[in-house]
Amino acid sequence: MTSPYAPHTDAETEAMLDAVGVDDIEALFDVPQSVAFDGEFGIPEHGEREVRREAAGLLGRNDDLTEFLGRGHYTHYVPSVVDDLSSRSEFLTSYTQYQPEVAQGFLQALFEYQSMLVELTGLDVANCSMYDEATALGEAATLAQRVRSVSGETILVPDHLREGKREVLANYADGPGLAIESYPMADGQTDVDALAGTIDGDVAMVYAETPTVRGVIEERLADVGALADDHDALFCLGSDPVALALLERPADVGADVVVGDAASLGTGTAYGFGLGMFVTRETYLRQVPGRLVGASEDSEGRRAYTLTLQTREQHIRKERATSNICTNQSWVALRTAIHAAWLGPDGLVDLAEDCVTRPRDLAARFDDVTGVQAPVHDGHHFREFVARTDRPARAVVEDLAAAGYAVHAVGEHLIQVSATEVTAEAEDGLVGAITEVVK
Amino acid sequence: MTTYSQASWTDEDAERYEPLLSEKASERVDIEDSPLPEELTRDSLELPAPAEPELARHYTRLSQMNYGVESGPFPLGSCTMKYNPSFTEDVAALPAAAVHPDRPDRTVQGTLGLSHRLQEYLGRIGGMDAVTLQPPAGAAGEFTGIRIAKAHHRHNDDERSEVVIPDSAHGTNFATAAMAGYDVVELPSGEDGRVDIDALDAAVGEETAALMLTNPNTLGLFERDIERIADIVHDAGGLLYYDGANLNALLGRARPGDMGFDVMHYNVHKTFATPHGGGGPGAGPVGVTEGLAPFLPDPHVRRTDGGYEYYRPDHSIGKVHGYYGNWPVLVKTFAYIARLGDSGLADASAKAVLNANYLAEQVPYEVPFGPFHHEFVASAGEQDAADVAKGMLDHGVHPPTTKWPEIVDEALMTEPTEGESRRSLDQLAAAFEAVHSEDDGTLASAPRRTAAGRIDQVSAARSPRLSWQALDSDD
Numbered sequence: 043m044t045s046p047y048a049p050h051t052d053a054e055t056e057a058m059l060d061a062v063g064v065d066d067i068e069a070l071f072d073v074p075q076s077v078a079f080d081g082e083f084g085i086p087e088h089g090e091r092e093v094r095r096e097a098a099g100l101l102g103r104n105d106d107l108t109e110f111l112g113r114g115h116y117t118h119y120v121p122s123v124v125d126d127l128s129s130r131s132e133f134l135t136s137y138t139q140y141q142p143e144v145a146q147g148f149l150q151a152l153f154e155y156q157s158m159l160v161e162l163t164g165l166d167v168a169n170c171s172m173y174d175e176a177t178a179l180g181e182a183a184t185l186a187q188r189v190r191s192v193s194g195e196t197i198l199v200p201d202h203l204r205e206g207k208r209e210v211l212a213n214y215a216d217g218p219g220l221a222i223e224s225y226p227m228a229d230g231q232t233d234v235d236a237l238a239g240t241i242d243g244d245v246a247m248v249y250a251e252t253p254t255v256r257g258v259i260e261e262r263l264a265d266v267g268a269l270a271d272d273h274d275a276l277f278c279l280g281s282d283p284v285a286l287a288l289l290e291r292p293a294d295v296g297a298d299v300v301v302g303d304a305a306s307l308g309t310g311t312a313y314g315f316g317l318g319m320f321v322t323r324e325t326y327l328r329q330v331p332g333r334l335v336g337a338s339e340d341s342e343g344r345r346a347y348t349l350t351l352q353t354r355e356q357h358i359r360k361e362r363a364t365s366n367i368c369t370n371q372s373w374v375a376l377r378t379a380i381h382a383a384w385l386g387p388d389g390l391v392d393l394a395e396d397c398v399t400r401p402r403d404l405a406a407r408f409d410d411v412t413g414v415q416a417p418v419h420d421g422h423h424f425r426e427f428v429a430r431t432d433r434p435a436r437a438v439v440e441d442l443a444a445a446g447y448a449v450h451a452v453g454e455h456l457i458q459v460s461a462t463e464v465t466a467e468a469e470d471g472l473v474g475a476i477t478e479v480v481k
Numbered sequence: 482m483t484t485y486s487q488a489s490w491t492d493e494d495a496e497r498y499e500p501l502l503s504e505k506a507s508e509r510v511d512i513e514d515s516p517l518p519e520e521l522t523r524d525s526l527e528l529p530a531p532a533e534p535e536l537a538r539h540y541t542r543l544s545q546m547n548y549g550v551e552s553g554p555f556p557l558g559s560c561t562m563k564y565n566p567s568f569t570e571d572v573a574a575l576p577a578a579a580v581h582p583d584r585p586d587r588t589v590q591g592t593l594g595l596s597h598r599l600q601e602y603l604g605r606i607g608g609m610d611a612v613t614l615q616p617p618a619g620a621a622g623e624f625t626g627i628r629i630a631k632a633h634h635r636h637n638d639d640e641r642s643e644v645v646i647p648d649s650a651h652g653t654n655f656a657t658a659a660m661a662g663y664d665v666v667e668l669p670s671g672e673d674g675r676v677d678i679d680a681l682d683a684a685v686g687e688e689t690a691a692l693m694l695t696n697p698n699t700l701g702l703f704e705r706d707i708e709r710i711a712d713i714v715h716d717a718g719g720l721l722y723y724d725g726a727n728l729n730a731l732l733g734r735a736r737p738g739d740m741g742f743d744v745m746h747y748n749v750h751k752t753f754a755t756p757h758g759g760g761g762p763g764a765g766p767v768g769v770t771e772g773l774a775p776f777l778p779d780p781h782v783r784r785t786d787g788g789y790e791y792y793r794p795d796h797s798i799g800k801v802h803g804y805y806g807n808w809p810v811l812v813k814t815f816a817y818i819a820r821l822g823d824s825g826l827a828d829a830s831a832k833a834v835l836n837a838n839y840l841a842e843q844v845p846y847e848v849p850f851g852p853f854h855h856e857f858v859a860s861a862g863e864q865d866a867a868d869v870a871k872g873m874l875d876h877g878v879h880p881p882t883t884k885w886p887e888i889v890d891e892a893l894m895t896e897p898t899e900g901e902s903r904r905s906l907d908q909l910a911a912a913f914e915a916v917h918s919e920d921d922g923t924l925a926s927a928p929r930r931t932a933a934g935r936i937d938q939v940s941a942a943r944s945p946r947l948s949w950q951a952l953d954s955d956d
Contacts, residue, residue: 371762
């Protein structure tokens with residue numbers, strides 16, 4: 043068949059070939075015979091309806107489980123208006139805003155997104171997106187390496203860091219020759235005393251997360267920030283926009299860079315599809331990776347927006363760029379901004395408070411179940427908690443899956459449960475199922 | 482002749498266009514009586530608080546002040562701004578596609594099955610033995626590919642220090658090599674716009690980890706000496722990297738794997754029509770030859786008896802994305818490829834190449850080099866290419882990529898894609914023609930019919946104002 047997305051009629055194709063001066067389209071391919079492909083891919087064509095059926099059939103093999111899963115990828119209710127507005131084709135089918143005069147709409151939306159992150163973090167400069175939290179962390183490490191006031195070669199990370207995140211960081215760290223070392227956690231939080239014993243003058247950056255991967259809200263971040271500062275290291279904090287609506291401002295605990303997954307607003311569960319936040323202090327502006335939208339004026343003297351400080355970027359600075367990033371997650375950022383604005387500060391704070399009370403209450407119900415102790419960690423939780431099960435965690439997770447629920451196994455006898463408003467109606471069922479399963 | 486007036490919402494009293502959300506409905510709430518101790522919370526939070534009707538109107542107005550592929554022709558060279566089929570959005574939105582990434586393999590057999598099918602499709606299209614879907618963009622694919630090259634050399638106790646890149650290559654290639662810790666050796670183009678074999682011979686040696694090559698290159702020219710190039714690189718122990726940005730020129734006509742490339746990335750938001758989304762998300766799957774498959778990112782999908790599973794390749798470079806990459810984009814990619822199949826994909830390339838050649842015949846500017854595939858680079862000559870672009874905006878078309886590649890003076894890099902009809906190509910040619918005959922003064926004041934007038938780039942960079950907070954502090 044011909045491509046359904048190429049508008050040419052046969053007559054037009056003929057006329058165009060005439061205009062070009064060849065008889066056959068194949069004559070336009072300047073490919074030497076020795077490397078020409080004359081085989082088949084063996085990929086059959088389908089009607090649109092057939093593809094939808096085929097994909098639905100393939101994906102239909104996924105088990106239908108109610109997910110109490112988190113550990114970095116979270117789900118909140120996304121209002122319909124997010125899909126509706128972000129799907130407008132002028133947004134969805136546009137390109138990077140290299141011609142700002144016809145791209146004011148997207149530029150303004152990204153400027154607003156950047157501004158929201160500035161408010162949430164208390165820092166000065168947000169870029170308009172990285173791929174995800176893990177790659178944003180990698181970029182933060184290379185920024186630390188480029189900043190002149192920092193001399194070290196080691197990146198300190200919590201030993202509870204997700205293994206995947208650590209591996210992404212390792213890929214970014216290898217080029218500039220940075221080493222990655224862990225500091226211990228105590229009861230789900232940074233062990234500040236142990237960190238003090240670990241940190242030295244060779245440290246370029248200290249990374250901490252709040253909430254931690256185990257859902258615990260860090261209580262001594264200012265001490266972590268001070269330790270980093272004392273050793274001329276950057277302090278990079280991982281978080282997300284919902285948590286930041288309620289928790290201490292990163293700027294107030296001495297954070298130099300904030301990274302995280304901002305798709306927790308605007309995008310539901312999407313198999314890890316994310317939106318890397320990257321926010322930092324103005325001091326490091328010239329070292330920021332990725333695109334920045336700034337305000338300027340147009341020829342009418344009116345405020346207008348444009349990509350700016352592009353001399354940091356690969357298309358201008360090539361091998362001296364701050365990063366190789368080009369295509370980013372702009373459209374995901376648009377969705378996050380729409381969702382945040384829909385919630386407003388009241389709605390966002392309410393959502394964050396629900397993320398504190400819901401896991402607390404659910405953990406208490408788990409704790410009432412014979413054979414389960416929850417939460418394992420003292421301290422305050424956000425969205426999720428770890429529970430100890432007398433039965434091996436693997437068996438508990440398997441049996442829960444058979445009952446239609448998904449939770450994490452995070453240790454031999456440790457499971458982790460993430461609870462947000464989207465699974466509110468399933469909590470009773472989960473408590474019932476865990477009661478049966480641990481018997 | 483088509484002209485165009487973009488919608489523009491202007492707040493005449495305040496010398497601005499559509500006000501910021503923060504200027505419309507901002508609200509500060511104090512954090513009190515929260516379930517956390519006070520010392521763990523912030524004091525207050527100030528954000529926009531529009532009611533939903535206001536919110537809907539705000540973003541609808543912003544969308545009207547934005548130009549997309551569905552607005553009109555978008556011939557940005559190297560960006561492949563083709564039509565994004567609507568139905569792929571529905572496929573990606575299937576409820577069964579929305580699963581959490583930490584689910585055990587056996588509970589997400591559908592996701593693994595679709596991933597495996599897409600890996601297979603991409604492998605056949607590129608002539609590659611194994612494909613990872615994890616890199617979330619083209620540049621991330623480059624980084625993955627070069628990390629694989631590095632791991633391969635290390636595995637052989639043959640650490641190398643240089644990556645060779647032609648001067649016409651995408652900026653990402655240079656930045657990628659540097660991020661991976663390599664020195665960049667820039668290769669000057671030959672007089673015909675292609676790789677200069679003598680220069681390549683001189684540049685490649687025992688320190689060469691890889692040559693990164695785009696084929697057809699950014700001038701739209703096929704590297705006819707590709708086999709010779711591959712031999713030179715391979716004889717020196719280096720690897721050949723294929724930048725897939727221009728793969729839309731070759732579908733069904735030639736495959737990187739058959740040309741001697743060892744590792745490549747695919748830009749699915751170019752070749753396979755997933756929407757660019759105002760700058761992203763894309764996806765940058767990476768294909769490798771059998772010998773490099775053990776170095777692929779963790780995890781990789783393989784078939785088992787009756788199903789699929791993830792495994793860690795023996796010498797994996799680890800992860801390049803926190804999870805599995807930009808999954809919804811990959812689902813759209815699958816849908817596009819499955820829709821077109823062999824013949825549709827081959828036809829897409831045929832029409833893309835026909836369109837570029839047809840348009841190149843009609844532009845009033847000099848078009849050096851040739852023969853072209855999917856794109857050509859015209860020279861604005863005495864005119865400033867940036868001004869030409871601004872002038873074209875008033876004619877209902879998006880302009881080409883400007884001032885790049887630098888080997889053409891005042892470059893106008895033009896890639897119409899297969900999505901444009903003859904009529905719309907004629908409209909594009911008319912826009913080029915109109916701007917070509919305009920005087921410099923007129924062009925310097927363009928555009929006039931866009932949402933905003935010409936924007937001052939210099940002052941934006943000189944005193945950066947990157948948030949509404951920064952605007953307030955200036956007032």
